[in-house]
Amino acid sequence: xxxxxEILNVLLANETRADLVTMFRKNPxxxxxxxxxxxxxxxxxxxVQEDVAELVKLGVLRSRKLGDREVISIDRLKDKEIQKxxxxxxxxxxxxxxxxx
Amino acid sequence: MPRIKSxxxxxxEMLYGGFMPxxxxxxxxSAGTGKxxxxxxxxxxxxxxxxENGLYLSFEQMPDQIYRxxxxxxxxxxxxxxxxxxxxVLTSPDILLAGGGENLLDELIKEIGAKxxxxxxxxxxxxxxxxxKLRLEAYRLICFLKAKGLSSMYLWEAPQLxxxxxxxxxxxxxxxxxxxxxxxxxxxxxxLRKGLVIVKMRGSDHDKRLRExxxxxxxxxxxxxxxxxxxxxxxxxxxxxxxxxxxxYRKGLIKKNERxx
Numbered sequence: 001x002x003x004x005x006e007i008l009n010v011l012l013a014n015e016t017r018a019d020l021v022t023m024f025r026k027n028p029x030x031x032x033x034x035x036x037x038x039x040x041x042x043x044x045x046x047x048v049q050e051d052v053a054e055l056v057k058l059g060v061l062r063s064r065k066l067g068d069r070e071v072i073s074i075d076r077l078k079d080k081e082i083q084k085x086x087x088x089x090x091x092x093x094x095x096x097x098x099x100x101x
Numbered sequence: 102m103p104r105i106k107s108x109x110x111x112x113x114e115m116l117y118g119g120f121m122p123x124x125x126x127x128x129x130x131s132a133g134t135g136k137x138x139x140x141x142x143x144x145x146x147x148x149x150x151x152x153e154n155g156l157y158l159s160f161e162q163m164p165d166q167i168y169r170x171x172x173x174x175x176x177x178x179x180x181x182x183x184x185x186x187x188x189x190v191l192t193s194p195d196i197l198l199a200g201g202g203e204n205l206l207d208e209l210i211k212e213i214g215a216k217x218x219x220x221x222x223x224x225x226x227x228x229x230x231x232x233x234k235l236r237l238e239a240y241r242l243i244c245f246l247k248a249k250g251l252s253s254m255y256l257w258e259a260p261q262l263x264x265x266x267x268x269x270x271x272x273x274x275x276x277x278x279x280x281x282x283x284x285x286x287x288x289x290x291x292x293l294r295k296g297l298v299i300v301k302m303r304g305s306d307h308d309k310r311l312r313e314x315x316x317x318x319x320x321x322x323x324x325x326x327x328x329x330x331x332x333x334x335x336x337x338x339x340x341x342x343x344x345x346x347x348x349x350y351r352k353g354l355i356k357k358n359e360r361x362x
Contacts, residue, residue, distance in 0.1 A: 026163075026164070026165040027163050027164040027165050027191060028164070028182075029159075029164045029188060029189040029190040029191050030163075030164065030191045030192070031190060031191070031192040031196065031205065032191075032192060032193060032196065033193075033196065036193055036196075040163075066196060066199040066204050066205055067199035067204070068199065069195070069196055069199040071192075071196055071199075071205075
């Protein structure tokens with residue numbers, strides 16, 4: 001299990017990744033190909049391929065085969081767990097930050 | 102036989118109680134006639150009034166926009182999703198059809214135990230499929246949902262329904278569905294009003310009159326049939342003038358002995 005810090009590093013590694021996570025969280029019913037997902041955030045398949053793979057590895061997104069098509073969707077349960085872990089990490093960070101001020 | 106109520110009381114009256122179970126219903130109309138609103142209302146009412154969970158399958162609109170639009174009618178779709186009673190799915194027709202088209206829907210239907218589904222839209226579905234295969238693929242989708250015991254509503258964007266044309270779909274899809282509701286914009290006294298008519302309903306009698314409806318803050322509200330107008334289905338209605346017997350007599354349209362004493 002990745003730590004809160006590690007999760008945040010993956011989620012916010014770049015703008016594309018943040019856009020992907022934001023889109024899937026706002027639209028949890030989205031099920032599309034990588035190409036379709038890329039189009040919906042105004043990018044190309046090549047530009048998002050690696051970021052989608054990283055988010056699948058983290059567990060936020062889910063990849064599966066439908067016939068001969070690979071489709072991407074959000075893993076609602078796993079994403080909830082991840083949000084909880086990040087929330088706890090940020091909560092623990094708060095007293096430390098306050099102590100430093 | 103129990104009916105599938107739309108939850109819109111006046112529409113259920115027109116349907117003599119509601120749609121037939123597992124029927125495929127087409128809601129056809131041009132942009133702005135309230136097809137999406139009616140479909141969402143059908144699903145939300147199914148959950149809240151009949152305990153029938155629902156699935157909204159969109160090929161066009163992003164779910165966040167649908168949540169927002171539904172909220173303006175007081176329907177909290179996110180809450181219904183959290184309760185496991187409702188799902189919005191956005192995908193493309195080619196993905197739906199991949200692997201026989203059944204894998205994706207099958208999983209979602211089981212996930213929430215869906216009993217109703219709205220497909221938004223069949224016209225978008227048609228854009229992705231060759232015309233010679235369209236009827237077959239649409240028929241396969243309709244049969245699959247019937248086999249799963251779902252009552253389904255298919256939206257059809259029909260821009261040609263303004264004016265004199267009365268063709269619902271040009272590709273013969275209207276033969277595949279059991280019922281057709283036609284939503285229509287009508288010009289009356291220089292204002293645009295909305296009219297609804299049941300064009301077809303297999304296995305049941307129904308109200309054949311064109312009734313006015315409005316999209317209110319609570320969703321679709323069906324009102325009384327249009328009366329006192331002619332040429333309504335042409336899209337441009339004219340008021341029927343009622344002449345008194347005296348006027349009719351003066352114009353020579355009735356004889357003296359036909360006048361009431």
